[in-house]
Amino acid sequence: MQERIFKVLEFNKVKEQLLEHVSSSLGKRKAEQLMPSVDYEEVIRWQEETDEAVKVLRIKGNVPLGGIFDIRPHVKRSVIGGMLSPLELTQVASTIHASRQMKRFIEEFVDERSSLPILLDYVNRYTVLAYLETTIRNAIDDNGEVLDSASDALRALRNQLRTKESRVRERLESMIRSSNAQKMLSDAIITIRNDRFVIPVKQEYKGHYGGIIHDQSSSGQTLFIEPQSIVQLNNELQEIRVKEQQEIERILIELSGKVAEESAELEIIVEVLTEIDFMFAKARHSKRVKGSKPKVNNEGRIALYKARHPLIPADVVVANDVTLGKDYSTIVITGPNTGGKTVALKTVGLCTLMAQAGLQIPALDGSETAVFEAVYADIGDEQSIEQSLSTFSSHMVNIVDILKKVDYNSLVLFDELGAGTDPQEGAALAISILDEVYKRGARVIATTHYPELKAYGYNREGVINASVEFDIETLSPTYKLLIGVPGRSNAFEISKRLGLNDEVIDIARSYISADSNQVENMIASLEESKRMAEAEREEANEFLRNAEKLHKDIQKQMIEFYEQKDDLHEKAAEKAAAIVDQAKEEAEAIIRDLRKMRIEKSAEIKEHELIEAKKRLEDAAPKVTKTKKPVKAKEKHVLKAGDEVKVLSFGQKGHLIEKTSDNEWHVQIGILKMKVAEKDLEFIKSQKVVETRPMATVKGRDYHVSLELDLRGERFENALLRVEKYIDDALLAAYPRVSIIHGKGTGVLRQGVQEYLRNHRSVKNIRFGEAGEGGSGVTVVEFK
Template identity: 45%
Template sequence: MNEFTLKKLEFDKIKTRLINECSSGLGKEVAKTIEPITDLELIQVWQQETSEGVLIRRYEPQIPLGGIVDIGIQIRKAEIGGILEAEEFLKVFDILSASRKLKRFFLNNKKQYSCPRMELLSGQLNIIKELEDEIEKIISSDGEVRDTASSTLLNLRRKMVTLQNRIKEKLDSLVKSDNSNKFLQDSIITIRGDRYVVPVKQEYRNQVPGIIHDQSGSGATLFIEPMAVVELNNDLRKTHSDERDEILRILSELSAKMAQYTEDLKMNLDILSKIDFIFAKARLSEKLDAIEPKIVLERKITIKRGRHPLIPFNEVVPLTISLGEDFGLLVITGPNTGGKTVTLKTVGLFVLMAQSGLHIPADIGSSIGIFQKVFADIGDEQSIEQSLSTFSSHMTNIVKILEQADDFTLVLLDELGAGTDPSEGAALAISILEFLKAKNTKLIATTHYSELKTYAFNEPKVQNASMEFDIKTLRPTYKLLIGVPGKSNAFEIAGRLGLQDEIVLKARSLISQDEKDVAELIENLESNRLTSELSRQEAENKLKLVEEKLVSIKQQETKINASADNIIRKAQEEALQIIKKARKESEDIIKEIRQLAKEEIIKAENKALDLKKELENKEDKLTSKVLKGPKVTGQKPKDLKIGQEVFIPKLNQAGTVIAEPNNNEELQVQTGIIKITVKLNEVQMVERKKEITQRGIGKIVSNKSESIKTEFDFRGSNVEEAIPLVDKYLDDAYLSGLSQVYLIHGKGTGVLRNYIREMLKKHPHVKSMRTGGFDEGGSGVTVVELKR
């Protein structure tokens, strides 16, 4: 893409915002290289990655992107056989840890969404647990080699501590001695050149035998190593040297081990930088309230309610524009500061962003074609140094554009033909439009020349457009009207600003009648066509909404009918099983009767008849219970409350009210697992016997009391899994009459604990809660007191 155009369309500012959204230096480096491309498949992949990043952030705001640092220098050092410092291994450890956590995040979590591109990318990360564990074992979090890195190092450091203690003991006895106090400047022990020394006054230097290592700036104090500790200091220095050698050996071995994985580490760096970059694009998309545009191979543009990304959201006026379908050239007229230039920049910037894999701030349904080249001549480029006027500077740029433009090019020209004689400028502008039209170049141009309005009206594949102007307020509305040529409104504005009427009338008379007639004819024709087009579009939109509503209603009706059929069929199957069971019982009884003694036959027959009658009653009762549902009053219900039972005759089902009737007398009822919306006159009241209800609740409470425990352990669950589990447990505990329960969530990062406690604050059964005591599990347990 042309660098001059990228700058004119302010693509560099979008790139800067993208760089600032990156979490790591690696991601920022990738963002700096972003440029528009022309490969359709690659653009679609980039757009999909951005969309997946937005989707993941919507479901998983806590993405483990920490620890992504640049270890390129450390990798090269290991490759050539160099030895890394202990602090450098911390960076390597961060990369290894970040790679492992990100791969686990993408591949191990149970997700409610699909992100194939991100899973493919993260799946290529190399988990080098052996090296990660080795670094953690050897290097501490503050960048030092651990004592336990080797037994030799541990022994050396223990020896150093012993020697230091012995030296301090000897020097302490010297410092605290009454005889030595007058010799010393201060009663302290200090270090000079890795040697323990004491500060001695200059005049008593001969009273403290030893080696002088330093003196104060004034010369009044000498720092002397007493002879009593010289040998101990020598041993300590030798041990220090041995410790450095051992550390060097340990780091050398660790560097050699790291060298075995340099290719894997390079691949991880590349993938991590891309992942950070993708989530930066996602964050930018969220802040711009942007969408993924449809990318098409044809040179067509459709923007629905597009908003310039660099204008504040509360100030920008949405832009709806199309190019390349019915017309390839668009001529925009209108007053200065009316939004013509912003329109050009918005279209051009959207093309650059879309071809760079970035979302555009517009409504769904927007599409962007692929252009091999994008050129823009926008703004005043006059140059004093180069002796170029405004017209000359524009022409210089336009000449370059005309040399390179073809049918794969988008050209944006601001104030075409301006800066010179109006008649010559208009003629030149029309000629330029003709030249680009012949090349099938897609073009949007702004102008003030009325001749270009006439040209756009008469020429096929060329369309007029204008920026709306409110003559009452004398202010532009910044709305683009395609198909309507703009008016300068110079006479109207001058009159409203106080210019004398005779001057305005005189000015009107100086315009030729032909110009007046042509302008009025074009305006009327285009206005009528716009009205017809708007009416047609409005009718199509309404028809589309009606069709969508009908489809939705049919789908809901089909779903409800299918659910009702399933419920009835299931009830019939259960009733059939009950009847079969009753019939088997009857057959067993008859068999029993036949085995009775002859003298008991009359008595047996009577008994059989009684039993048969009993079974018939039982069968009728069970069948009625299964198929007919609960007893109903047949009256239209009044003052229905949530939780109240009703009967729906058309479905032959009973249900529970889950939402009270609205203004349309519609309410929501749940029948089994199905939620349906019915009219108030389609339901009937249900009578329930209190004693049966009481026995059912008593039985539930009894069962719950036998099985419920006072503690619930849900460690290992994520937030989405834990919340419904805890909610059900609290319901069971409340029903079983428990007054206090223990929720075991573990300590971890605290995320699960915080979400659960937020839920507890709003839970109807919870009276209070607190953190577990020392003997109750501490912060890993929340103690909940239930309401009675």
């Protein structure tokens, strides 16, 4: 893609936003080099990487990315035998520590939560060099100072050094505390010059102490003298210091050699941490712009839902829906200046570049973008004083360049096509250019204020008109994009509201051709029809959703009823079997007694003993109490609203609400309201008419809450708020289980909902729906 397109569509500003979220110089360099890819597979991979990082940030909030340095120059120097400084070695140890922390973080996340295939693959590419980190930490502290513990020789030398320094200080302190010191010394202190201990002596007494003069004050009145009596001690100190420095260099060379031994592994660690830092920078940017992972295709389809320009503040930006590449490949946007046409144009172009760069886009989940070989744009006034080009000429230079390169795998954005010249010629040229780009098979969005282009979409297959909405009442644009409706002139209406005389406006109207008036009236009618159609469609969709929910509620209630019925039958059968078994045991005991009596008394069994045994057998038989059926009245009761009845097919009691036809009634059974044939009803008793209410005010089964919650199309944050409220309502309604519909989509909403449910104290179990329940697009929740 051309470098110019990144400036025109402000992709470079998006990169500047991204740079604010990197954690290391490695990630910064990677972000600075970010460019959109034209490789479909690579774009898919980048989007999956960003989505994994977004998932981790959403659940954990942060990741351990501190302490990462670009240690590649250090490693290369160590390989060629160079000695690394203590600070460079500390950076190596810090980077190893960061790699260890990251690996443990990802592995623990995978164990606790769910799979992270890309991140897990990254951290499995390198080996944690814990021994090298420990070796460096034991030798060098965080400030880059070599520790005494680095070697036994260094510890011994530093002990000697401290002993010698102590002796030198004692000798000098005895000098500065002497009776003559006050008049001969400028100050009673011990200081250091050229790594040797000295005292400040006044100029006139320099011969008293002898020794070596190392420095003097700026005034020349004070000399810093190393007294002759401690020269030898200072010499010994210097000798120990030289040995100390040699031992430090030996230690650093040894550590540098260990770094060189692991150079290949350290290169991999740096490479992996760079990728991970960049992944989480993209994830944090997604959170900033409230982005979502787009579906990516290589068929030229764009479908952006509630898309927002990422560089416009969230409190003023207007979200718009834009679809392109399925039913039509060209959109012509007409309407007044400052109405939002250019912003809509840039939003589509910028979202496309962001998606191809692996960034999530500021649009609703489920939006779709295509991978284009090239994105071309002619936007803004690029008048060139140096080249003596007018606005029109500069636009034409760009358009000529675009027409040389554009093909079927291109996205082309024209702003104010044909502007800057004679309106009639400009409009004709704009139509011709659009026809040419359309024939090449490219996806095109063009803005214009020429009225001739309003009819363009009606005369060309694969082309659709669009406009930006203008509020006549407030005399301001709403910045809403209306697909399918061309823009119309509002000059007369605006002038009238601003107080222009009606007579002047009427005269102006007379100058407008009949065709133009007809087109304007047609557009106005289209706008009104579109608004009415959208309102009616939304109302119909609401009715359909309610009907579907009610149907599903009834189905689930019936399933639960039959499950309960089967359970009761099973329990009754078990109870009957237990009674029969008990009776059998009693009978067997009686028979055993009879046999015993016969054996003991031979045939001398008396009549009363037989009668008593027979009575015991009769008592052992299970007693079944038959339920008395209600006695039907001699005369058939005339049913009326409010009567308590029994629905024979269900075996459930309810109340009559109203008669819907000659032989059907609306019956309220618990929380259900259903239509039942009169022949399926059995009168029980009359009551006052019961008014149905959509919601109950008490806890229990009368609390009317739907058995399922539909979250499709919701943003993640709003969805979780709805889930939280819905679970509370379902618990109040004492439901044993409910269903939450989140759809399949990218899986972000599903994972977030399931994560919330797993941590809810009242949730016993969650599972995906069965094949007939919606599969993985539905989560079934069972309560404790």
